[in-house]
Amino acid sequence: MSTLVDLHCHVHPGVDDGPPDEAESAALLRALADAGVSRLAATSHVRPDHGWMNTLEGEPARAQRLERIRADAGVAIDVVRGAEHYWHEVVLGDLDRFAALAVPYGGSRWVLIETPYLGPPPQLAERLFAVHRKGFRVLLAHVERFPYLEGDRALLDRLHQMGVRFQVNLGSLSGGHGRPQQKAAERMLKTGLVSVLAGDCHRAVDVEAYVVRGLAAARALLDEATLKRLCIEGPSAILDDAPAERV
Numbered sequence: 001m002s003t004l005v006d007l008h009c010h011v012h013p014g015v016d017d018g019p020p021d022e023a024e025s026a027a028l029l030r031a032l033a034d035a036g037v038s039r040l041a042a043t044s045h046v047r048p049d050h051g052w053m054n055t056l057e058g059e060p061a062r063a064q065r066l067e068r069i070r071a072d073a074g075v076a077i078d079v080v081r082g083a084e085h086y087w088h089e090v091v092l093g094d095l096d097r098f099a100a101l102a103v104p105y106g107g108s109r110w111v112l113i114e115t116p117y118l119g120p121p122p123q124l125a126e127r128l129f130a131v132h133r134k135g136f137r138v139l140l141a142h143v144e145r146f147p148y149l150e151g152d153r154a155l156l157d158r159l160h161q162m163g164v165r166f167q168v169n170l171g172s173l174s175g176g177h178g179r180p181q182q183k184a185a186e187r188m189l190k191t192g193l194v195s196v197l198a199g200d201c202h203r204a205v206d207v208e209a210y211v212v213r214g215l216a217a218a219r220a221l222l223d224e225a226t227l228k229r230l231c232i233e234g235p236s237a238i239l240d241d242a243p244a245e246r247v
C-alpha cells in the first residue's frame, strides 16, 4: 500500500506530548511520507487535565504553521485538521461548549474521542449518543487500550450499532506498547468491528516502531482487502463525512 490515510497523529510542534519543536515536526512528516502516508490528520490533544487545549479557536494558526513546516521540508503529505478529544467534564460535560471547541476531521462531522484510562465513564453509551444528537459522528481512539471497552463485546456491539466507530493503533499490533495491548489489538481485529488503523505517532522514531512494523503485523493477520479497508477506505470515508454505515 502506497497511500495510507493516517487519522491519528501528534505532529504540531510544542502543543502537547508530540514534537517539541519544528525540526521534529518536519522529521515526523518526512518519516510518515517515507512510510507511505499520503493523507494525515493532525490530531493534537484536547486534554484539560494536562493543560493541552488544542481547540477549534487556535486551529487555523496551528494549521498555518504546520503547512509552512511541511512546505519548507518539501514533504508531499495532505494534512487535514483534527483533534483527540479527551473524555473530561470540561470537554464533554457541556455539549454546546463541545460543539464550539471541537475540531472535527477536515470538513466532516467526525470527531476523535479518547475515553478515560482508569475505568469506564458513567453512562458512556448514553453520552456518546448525546454527542451524536449534537450532530457529530464519533470515532473512538485506540479502543484496545481500554479493557472496559475491548473486553466488553456487548458494549462494543451496542456502540457500533449506535454508529460509533473504532480505531486501533498500528503500534499496538506491532507490540510497541507491550504484549497485553498487542493481544487486545488482535482481539479487537477479530471482532470485525474495527474501522480504522492509525499510527498515533508522537515523534519521527515512532513511525518505524508503530506504522512500519504495525503494518507488517497487520498484514500477517488480515487479508489485503481488509487491510486496505482499515488503512485507506475507512479513514477516507471519515474525511469524506460518510455516514457510519459506510465507514
Ligand SMILES: [Fe+2]
Binding pocket: 008, 009, 010, 084, 200
Ligand atoms: Fe493520540
